[in-house]
Amino acid sequence: MEDEICTLTLKTLRTELASEIANFKAYDVPAICVRIGLSEGSEEEAFQSKHKYAQKRIAAQSADELLKSARLLHAEQGGYALGEVLAKLDDLKGRPITKLTRRRLIKLFDGQPLATEVEQMDFIRSVWPIEDMPVGNGIQYDNLESFLVQHTLRNDDLTQQELMEYLGLLECSTSRLFRFLEAVTSAEYQAVKRQSELAKAIDQLLRHDGYALVKSGTISGSPLFKVRHIPDGSPSDNEISIAIKNFETSQVSPRWQAALESRSSNPERSITLARTLLEDVCKWILHEAGDGWDEADDLPALYKKTAKVLNLAPDDHTEQIFKQILGSCQSVVSALGALRNKLGDAHSIGPKRVRPAARHAELAVNLAGTMSTFLIATWANKNDNT
Template sequence: MAKPIPSALLAIVSDIVSTVETHASMDSLFIYAEAPGDPPEGSKHVKAQEWLRNTNKQHPEPLAVVGRIISGYMEDPVMAADYAPPAWTREDEYTLKKRESVRKIETVLANNGLQYRVGGFITGGGLAPSKTLGQLIKGRDMPAIHREFDRATETVEAKPREAVSAASNILESIFKTYIDDNKLTMPDKQDLQPVFKVVRADLGLEPASIVDRDLQRIITGLFSIVDGIGALRTHAGSAHSEGRRGYKLEPRHARLAVNAAHTVATFVMETWDKKVGFRATPPAIKPKGRRPLSFSDLDDDTPF
């Protein structure tokens, strides 16, 4: 029998969603997480508690449902324990309370022998607690990020929809962390494609700036990969019910999406590091004017 949502976790998750969400967004969040049944009646807090209790009674994997519900909070870089807001800003009480709730979730999970893993997974805590994805990204811990993709790959055969969602979530976290770290403007719509558009522009990955057609085609292909993964997550991933069309997502499709996302993530992270090194060593910069880049320009002074 699947492990139910612990009562302490049920209580704190009910608190955070009733504080953060509206009735409409809560309904969307729980439906996205595949909580069973229709939205219960009552206040937001009562609704959340009742829906989670019903999940314990009716869903074969209650922890999978609650994992998807809290994923947006747990993987938000601003909610990380080591997050330090810019010196010229002051966090409001709402953000501080939200971060406090995330810390409580982590404590409750640990007290029940559980841990949160990137992609909305709650598993037994047999291994040492891992850092949040935001911490891994900020620390440029590429081996650990590779392991997150490995974990997504491990679910491909049994749960291809969840594997696609995990791959998309990892990419989205990388892009949002990049925007935050580089003090760029976050787009109004914070889905995968809009945030990637901001990142690729700042990294200088627009194909129009590259004269070599072969490299241009590869870079353009990255855009298609990100668009495709975002669309697949929306239409066939665990983030949504299958609907009338009913995507027949097979393990080979999910494996393709996860591996493609892994490639994009690695390239973006390496380009990010290249750009930081590029900016940190101005004496080594060779002026090239505004002419389009070619393969001959891809030396140590070129971000990508």
Template structure:
């Protein structure tokens, strides 16, 4: 089967890693990292002084450091540009494995970078399990129905450029399939962040004790989005009022789902969580609402 992840995508991912300054091999030396994926002791050496690839790589990347950083893209033994998609995805997931790296900021940046580049080729990196409460990631095919969610969240990232928000959106996307409760919890936090950002950018005060429905209500007032703000002469005024009046119901629903099933509260041993489709509903609703609020804020600013 031919690869879906193109050499262009692979090179862009590798170049992006180098640009960030994040060491892809983390805690390990390069040959030890690569040995988690390839059997280096069974691969030949290109240097006749050494009997296998492990010693060869160690000599030229650790001891002498006379190979450039991109040697593994075209080396016939590793061939990161053309190896099977599954191997390439495994390589990416190893760079964010807890054995390799424990810096959550670096992990979030790498996941975001990987998924932004893998998106056109139909793949994504998601959390599949946890070990010692640390996430283990896997590369999977992206569902067609997820495309609109990702595009929405990319729009939000453009408008809310804070590193924290971008990390949260990345986590929200990557947790839908394996940890729906996390995505649900973050979807509520996303709306809260958008509302508070609007208040702050308009230099207006808000009460930190407001719950989500109250915060949303005050935000719509600030943006003049309440049903009473729609004049009668506007076409379809009644329909617009009905939609605007439903915003509070959407927010309240997301808040209640989060309280019952999200990541914000402890659960007993008999707790049964929601399915990924429910997380997609919450994330989709939160993303749509966030974009609407931010676009209105920009237009009326």
């Protein structure tokens, strides 16, 4: 199926490249073709038909040669249609945004303008080159801009869904869609409340397709957002998820899932959840074992009590290698507590405090998940042998 899609897209690319070349003056066409890697020809041939001149030379190119020529021309001249075909070919390398998600994104604007801080048409012009875009559906207008002016400013007879479909939200390249989503959540175009609501709703929808809308910076005190790919969960993520879900589903498992999901979008929160996850596991094991804990116990104290119940304290073993490994486990737990205090969201970050990156959250969550799984497995083994 992917090969069929690629073949169709390459066919479209040949058509669009020929059309772009045909937009030039006939006497310029031979030189342009040579410049982008097509074979040489005469001006006389180009004067007979610019389009056929280009088509003949494009047809002789391999897929790689075609892509190179198209990218060269697009870099030099731009052009919406050619750029979109190239972008859609690039999309084949990544995860798609499904049409269902696109429809749900469009529904976020039912009865709502695309921007609250500027005129809607000004916002549209900032994202789409509507003066270079056709209307489609056989509608006879010079370009999409003249159509939208007629039907949104003069007549106002398009619904927001129809407007966004004419803009191509259902079919456009992923990069074009992401550009729209990043712009529509910008403080330049949205009031504070609307920006916050949109960013949250868009992020939730994108996550179903493996992307997230995350804060990437600020402008004049307001957040900026970028769409980021969510890294695929590692095999260990899945194994830990199964172990924790089998252990306890109502509180501990949701905590683990929340920690996983917030690694990229909210590292501070993810780090705090990682520590809380390990605290939960320790408390559950102590409860099941009939042992208690004090409300004031921090993570190292809880782990120490749990390790005693599970015979995991270094002093409980004589083999040096086991003492060393179990001592390292204690160090990991203490480090998790310290990491949460330094980088988590449990305390005010202060003006000079280091902000954690996604990689810090990844480390904290992986450590907490691995330690939790080890404790759960040890507790299960202890029960099986009693």
